[in-house]
Amino acid sequence: MLYxxxxxxxxxxAxxxxxFGMGSYLYLIAASRTGNPQVIAHVARMVVRFDTWITTPAGCVQIISGYWLMRLSGLPMTTEWILTSLIIFFCVGSLWLPVLLLQKRLHVMASNAGAAGxxxxxxxxxxxxxxxxxxxxGFLxxxxxxxxxxxKMTPVQLFELLL
Incomplete structure (x- = not known):
């Protein structure tokens, strides 16, 4: 039952x-396409909040729950699909803080442009x-x-299966 x-x-x-990650990404793209600094500032502020308070904790839950699932199932961390998933997850995660900082920068820049007219x-x-x-x-x-x-296969294994 725990499993x-x-x-x-x-x-x-997940x-x-x-x-939430895709939603906030698409909303900020849509807002940016308006070219309206006030719209962009408002959406960017909300995106930063959602990514900080919802998406980031979900990533932490992914790591913790994935670790315990692996342990309970008896699979070693060296299982090819698990190891590959972790490597990609940490690569995507390494983009996360810079993305969050860039979103904050976009918010500040749009806010300043809106205030200055x-x-x-x-x-x-x-x-x-x-x-x-x-x-x-990140989304790829x-x-x-x-x-x-x-x-439960790496992309290489899946590709080989399809051939």
């Missing part, structure tokens, strides 16, 4: 991590581009991790 409860918690955390400058667009592409990389990694969670 099933942990698995449920692990899946719910949904929160992926869902000016448009968004080239520096805003440079920061936005970094944030955008780090998000693409998350897609691969979910694939491994479902199939």
């Amino acid at each position: 099933l409860c942990l698995k449920y918690l692990h899946v719910i955390a 949904i929160f991590l992926f869902g 000016t448009g968004l400058d080239a520096q805003f667009h440079d920061v936005y581009q970094k944030w955008f592409w780090m998000g693409v990389a 990694g998350m897609f691969v991790i979910v694939l491994m969670m479902v199939t």
Whole structure:
């Protein structure tokens, strides 16, 4: 019963991590496309809050519940799909703090532009581009991790199976 409860918690955390992460990513993209500093500032402030208070704890729950699932199932950490998932998870996680800091910077820059009644400058667009592409990389990694969670195979193993 403990295993099933942990698995449920692990899946719910994955949904929160992926869902809130993707939702906030898409909202900030949509807000940025308006070019309106007030809209961007408001959405960026909310994105930073959601990512800090929901997405980040969900990532922590993922690690803790995944560890206990691995232990309870008797699988070693060196199991290829688990090790590969962890490596990708920590790579994606290493993007997380910079993304959060970039989001905060976007918020401050948009707030300042809105208060001054000016448009968004080239520096805003440079920061936005970094944030955008780090998000693409992070979500590609998350897609691969979910694939491994479902199939219990690495992408290489899955590709070899399909050939």
